[in-house]
Amino acid sequence: MNETQKARERAIILAVQLKSQDDFEFSESLNEISSLCETAGLDVEAQYTQNRERSDSATYLGKGRIEEILEQREREDIEFDVIIVNDELTTSQSKHLAEAFDVKVIDRTQLILDIFAQRARSREGQLQVELAQNEYLLPRLSGHGVSLSRLGGGIGTRGPGETKLETNRRHIRSRIHDIKVQLEEIKKHRARYRENRRKHEVFQVALVGYTNAGKSSWFNQLTDSETFEENLLFATLDPKSKLMTVNDGFQVLLSDTVGFIQHLPTHLVEAFSSTLEEAKYADILIHVVDRSHPNYSGHIETVQTLLKSLDMSHIPVLTLLNKRDLLSEQPVENTFDTRYVTSRSAADVAEVKKTLSDFIQTQFxxxxxxxxxxxxxxxxxxxxxxxxxxxxxxxxxxxxxxxxxxxxxxxxxxxxxxxxxxxx
Incomplete structure (x- = not known):
């Protein structure tokens, strides 16, 4: 069967390093936006940065820096189809950048939404994506249309898609209302399932953590499953739950959840809160951390902050400092609620089940x-x-x-x- 492979879109990244941001933090955010581009199926041609007190209110980067980039594009014949901005843009900034470069402009939030749109498989996941896209679009309708309407398809146009530019505010508000009604029905359905599990005294454990920390690998190992695993951000979007056994018979319902990420916009957290509902009602959380990542402590902080904002900070947490096989230095000693592990080791999988059993015992x-x-x-x-x-x-x-x-x-x-x- 012969299929024509779709050409990947080429992108450049624009980023402002604020004076309040240290070099390591900024470098990590650039690495993350590059990884997001890769997950979205984009080829990054170049990155352009600028140090500023704050981003330019009209054009994000300063006008001089934009002229430099335009001159370099002309001089070195750099071709790109889309600009990815490592921040959330205002309507004005997006419009002026699109006019200056004559290509699509996608900010960090839109990029994450686009990845969610690619990854959502369940009806609920797709509805949540569309809700978040519409809520993001609504305040940005005025003055944003012309710059995007020239280029249909590709990155930033999934979900509500190419027709969104012709829709008026009333239509979008009506669609937001319809989606919320449908999601409420799904929520009630989930609540009935949860009530049923509560009656049957099912003990619930949820895997949480930064995106790409290795939650799906642990889900597969602990439940003998074969769910999607890939070294990409947001590889898992739709929640999955499966029974696992510890202590020679005790049954635990384990749930995998969508990965967290730094600077996740509030409405995005709200839109995906039902994806995290299984975790919200868990008896114990297993926080999976990619210990080999240079910014692992920042990832831990992000997850803890988001758990707090989702009213989940009261749930007991067992921490797995994952990917120890990729560490060059010797890991620090394990503690009761923290383990250095790798999902590639059968001994570690057995150790995690034993540790979880001991951890559950403290709740009983x-x-x-x-x-x-x-x-x-x-x-x-x-x-x-x-x-x-x-x-x-x-x-x-x-x-x-x-x-x-x-x-x-x-x-x-x-x-x-x-x-x-x-x-x-």
Whole structure:
């Protein structure tokens, strides 16, 4: 089957380094925007930066710097189809840059939205993308049309797409309302599932972390799954959940979530909050950190800030400092809630399951019960629904002594206690 491969769009990156920004922070943000371009399927031809107190209110970069870039393009015959700006632009800045360069101008937020539009597979994910795109577009409608309408298709035009320029504010507001109604229905559907899981006392654990930290690799290893794994930002967008087993039988529902990123715009966090809903109702979070990344501490800070803004900072966190196989220096010693790991090691996968079991135990209450010799079915249920620590059979009394840990409201432990009390 012969398919014509679509030519990749060529891009240049524009970035302003503010006086308040140190060189390392700025360098990391440039690396990140380059990675975002790669994820979006763009070839970056060049990067142009400028040091300023603040970005130019009309043209983002200063007029002199823009003239230099235009002269260099002419002189060295640099060709590009799109400009990617490493910040969120105002309507005026976007319009003036598009007029100066006569190409499409996409800011950082639009680029992230475009990647989300490519990655969303579920109906919910697609609706959330469209909602975020429309909410971003609405305040930017006036004076923005002509510069973008010349070039349809490609980066920045997925989702609402080429027709968005002809739509008026009323139509977009109406569409935003429709999407919110549909998302509310999906939210109710999720809530029913959650209530069902709560009734069945399912213990929930969610993987969170910076984008490309290795969450999907850990999801696959812990649940024996084969979900999408790639060394790209936002490789996972649609949430996935699957049962995993720890402590020789205790069942845990593990959820994978969309990766976090620095300077994620507020409306984007809001639009994707339902993608993170599985994490919001988790009993424990597993925070996966790419420890080999030069800015791993900045990534940890970003995740912690976003968890706080999503009212999730109260949930206990187990931290996996991932990709230890890529570290040149010797990792620091593990602690109770922090482990140096790599998903490529079977020993580390077993270690994480054991650590998670120990971590869950701290959230539970100990129990100690005696069961008759014919209690095989109840013991099997205890293994599934509680963390069983020991089972010993007393041949004299012909009874099992079972010790373990369970939720305070564990129905199986409650039924055993009631039964025992009624026989006393």
């Amino acid at each position: 209450t100990p129990y100690d019960t005696k069961l008759g010799a014919d209690s095989g079915k109840i013991i099997s249920q205890l293994k599934q629904e509680t963390l069983v620590e020991s089972i010993e059979f007393d041949e004299q009394t012909e009874r099992y002594a079972v010790k373990g840990y369970a939720r305070d409201n564990s129905s199986i432990v409650g039924r055993i206690r009631e039964k025992r009390e009624s026989h006393e």
